[in-house]
Amino acid sequence: MQTKPLIRIGTRGSDLALWQAHFVKAQLENLGCEVQLQIIVTQGDRIQDLSFDKLEGKGFFTKEIEAALLNNDIDLAVHSHKDLETSQPEGLYIGAVSYREDPSELLLMRKTAQDPTQHWGLKAGAIIGTSSARRKSIIKALRPDLQIEELRGNVPTRIDKLRAGHYDAILLANAGVSRLQLALDDLHTLVLDPTEFVPAPAQGVLGLQIRQNDAATQAIVAQLNHAEVASQIAIERGVLQALQGGCQLPLGVYYGQDKIYAAHAASSQIAAQFYQFDLSASISEITATLQAQ
Numbered sequence: 265m266q267t268k269p270l271i272r273i274g275t276r277g278s279d280l281a282l283w284q285a286h287f288v289k290a291q292l293e294n295l296g297c298e299v300q301l302q303i304i305v306t307q308g309d310r311i312q313d314l315s316f317d318k319l320e321g322k323g324f325f326t327k328e329i330e331a332a333l334l335n336n337d338i339d340l341a342v343h344s345h346k347d348l349e350t351s352q353p354e355g356l357y358i359g360a361v362s363y364r365e366d367p368s369e370l371l372l373m374r375k376t377a378q379d380p381t382q383h384w385g386l387k388a389g390a391i392i393g394t395s396s397a398r399r400k401s402i403i404k405a406l407r408p409d410l411q412i413e414e415l416r417g418n419v420p421t422r423i424d425k426l427r428a429g430h431y432d433a434i435l436l437a438n439a440g441v442s443r444l445q446l447a448l449d450d451l452h453t454l455v456l457d458p459t460e461f462v463p464a465p466a467q468g469v470l471g472l473q474i475r476q477n478d479a480a481t482q483a484i485v486a487q488l489n490h491a492e493v494a495s496q497i498a499i500e501r502g503v504l505q506a507l508q509g510g511c512q513l514p515l516g517v518y519y520g521q522d523k524i525y526a527a528h529a530a531s532s533q534i535a536a537q538f539y540q541f542d543l544s545a546s547i548s549e550i551t552a553t554l555q556a557q
Contacts, residue, residue, distance in 0.1 A: 268298040271481060274329045274338035277303040278418040280440045284470055285342045287443075288362075291488055302338055304329045330356060333473060339481050344440075345471035345497065346464040350505035355476055360489035361497065362470035365439035367463040367518060369399070369456040372426055373433035378452055383407055385454065390432035393425065397532035399435050401514035402461055405527075405535035419444060426451065439468035462516030462527040462538070465500035469493055499524065502547035507554065517550075519543070528554045 271292055275285035282301075289299040306328045329341045330353050345361060352358070371384055379387035383406065386392075392407075393415030394400060400412050413431060415422055419440050426434045427450070438455055441448070472488065474481050496519040503517045503526070514529040514536060524541040541550055 268296055269480060269484065270298045270300065271340055271484065272300045272302055272338045274302050274304050274332050274341045276306055276325060276329070279444055280344075280419050281342075283443050284344070288340070288342050288470065288472065288488070292484065295484060295487060297484060302332070304332055304338075330473070333475060336475075339474065339478065340485065341473040343471045343473060345466035345469040345501075348466075348471050348473070350501055352473075356473055357476055358471045359474040359482055359485040360472040360487075361466075361494045362472070362488070363490050364493050364497075365442060365468040366455070367468035368438045368458045369461045369463060370436050370438040370441050371433055371454045371456055372423065372436065372448065373452045373454075374426065374429070374431075375450075375452050377432035384456070385452070386410070386433050391430075393422070393431040393434040396435070396464075397514040398462075398464055398516050398527070398536075400532040401529035401534060401536040402516065402527050403435075404529075404533075405538070406461070408535065420446065423448070423451075437463070437467055458518050459520055459523070459525050460538075462518050462525050465504045465515070465517045466497040467518075469497055499547060499550075503550050503554070506547055506551040515554075524550065526550060526554060 273285050273289060275281045285301050289301065292299050306325045325347045326343055332338045333341050334353065334355055373386055377387050377390050378385050382388055388409050389411065391411045391413055392403060393413050395414050395416055403410055403412060415425065415431065415434055417425065419436060422434055422436060423446065425431065472485050474485055499519050500517040504513065504515060507513060507515060514532050516527040518525045524543060524545055526539040527536040529536040539553060
């Protein structure tokens with residue numbers, strides 16, 4: 265009897281990370297693999313009281329998982345692609361990317377904070393929670409009256425903080441909330457147009473990271489790759505790499521149906537500027553325009 269190939273997946277322990285790992289696990293099992301999950305705690309998980317720009321280095325949610333992959337403690341790492349550095353550690357690469365969940369931002373607000381006369385239906389001067397430099401700079405451009413406060417924690421924790429009254433509204437990636445199928449009946453929700461509130465490069469996509477010298481895992485994981493998604497996010501993340509940015513660069517890039525949309529600022533304290541490019545635009549063309557602002 266032929267033994268099933270064993271693939272050990274490394275993942276963070278948050279609800280969303282585990283959903284993502286189980287999603288890939290089921291796909292691999294359909295290909296005839298035996299799959300084990302290994303939970304790995306990252307720097308971003310351990311340090312919850314600082315905003316991302318106060319944490320040292322990059323790869324807050326990935327470095328420890330990548331180290332386990334390089335040490336052969338696991339065979340595959342499942343990441344939110346937007347959390348990955350644009351340059352892969354030596355010996356590792358992205359063997360496949362998933363389908364793309366809706367890349368939009370989701371605005372959640374307490375019902376007492378609604379005002380239909382204001383943009384997004386959120387009252388003037390509301391307190392909005394986010395620790396993302398990109399979200400901060402776009403908020404400053406589109407709703408400069410809002411008070412921005414830091415927001416950390418996994419998705420359910422952030423929503424609980426909103427319910428507890430620490431904020432009037434918070435911003436989350438719609439993909440994560442959708443995948444977790446959370447009950448939000450007590451809150452007002454609004455999916456923001458990604459051509460206006462431009463998402464992070466590769467938002468809504470999973471990156472499946474493997475070792476370059478692991479031909480057996482490569483051959484299996486390659487069957488899960490979504491080539492069209494890979495080509496689109498290569499443009500988005502290519503701009504991020506050209507600007508030498510990590511996940512805390514105030515940059516949004518979205519390969520839309522008819523245009524490439526970008527939002528960029530020099531820092532999170534500055535209002536973002538917005539751009540549109542033809543789908544044929546090169547990474548160098550897009551980067552040159554953003555750097556000329």
